[in-house]
Amino acid sequence: MQIEINANKRDGQGTGASRRLRRAGRVPGIVYGGAKEAQSIDMDHKELFFGLKNEAAHSSVLMLNLGGEKEMVLLRDYQMHPYKPLVLHVDFQRVDAGHKIHVKVPLHFKNADLAPGVKLGGGVVSHLLTEVDVVCLPADLPEYIDVDLSTLEAGHTIHLSQLSLSAGVEIPALTRGEDQGVANILAVRGAADGDAKAGG
Numbered sequence: 001m002q003i004e005i006n007a008n009k010r011d012g013q014g015t016g017a018s019r020r021l022r023r024a025g026r027v028p029g030i031v032y033g034g035a036k037e038a039q040s041i042d043m044d045h046k047e048l049f050f051g052l053k054n055e056a057a058h059s060s061v062l063m064l065n066l067g068g069e070k071e072m073v074l075l076r077d078y079q080m081h082p083y084k085p086l087v088l089h090v091d092f093q094r095v096d097a098g099h100k101i102h103v104k105v106p107l108h109f110k111n112a113d114l115a116p117g118v119k120l121g122g123g124v125v126s127h128l129l130t131e132v133d134v135v136c137l138p139a140d141l142p143e144y145i146d147v148d149l150s151t152l153e154a155g156h157t158i159h160l161s162q163l164s165l166s167a168g169v170e171i172p173a174l175t176r177g178e179d180q181g182v183a184n185i186l187a188v189r190g191a192a193d194g195d196a197k198a199g200g
Contacts, residue, residue, distance in 0.1 A: 004063045007041040034094035061138045117154035117185030128181045140168035157184040
């Protein structure tokens with residue numbers, strides 16, 4: 001399911017114009033990239049605020065409905081108020097269906113309770129990465145990547161090269177020879193000591 005963002009084109013520039021928009025419950029933003037010039041836009045704050053709570057909005061190709069004209073975009077940046085639940089500004093980048101894009105995709109860890117290092121060894125799962133940079137065509141972009149921990153033992157690590165990727169998705173770090181760890185299981189020394197004492 002594709003997420004759609006509704007926006008209006010805007011002409012007003014500068015801090016004063018942005019302040020007036022925010023007072024009216026609108027969020028100033030910009031959409032750039034592709035063959036078109038950058039366009040200043042504004043969006044309904046409530047709709048955008050709750051939209052940003054959806055994890056998929058940060059790692060999916062979105063459909064920007066700009067005054068009836070629709071185009072594919074990526075959420076590239078947004079600014080929040082330091083302590084209020086307010087979105088201050090948002091940046092979108094246009095994407096071309098025929099060109100590959102670089103996007104950070106979240107990792108979803110599953111089956112931690114089945115991992116031998118947890119179930120038998122009493123270890124604790126440590127997430128070394130929470131997202132990974134991928135390259136793919138917009139149509140191939142996954143919302144997230146599953147990390148199956150069901151066979152992970154204490155002291156062992158799952159690396160980027162062991163992730164199951166859908167067709168057309170690449171991890172640039174692997175091309176550079178950087179096979180980073182994604183998750184491991186740390187043995188809990190106290191549990192091991194307790195078992196030893198119980199056995200003795």
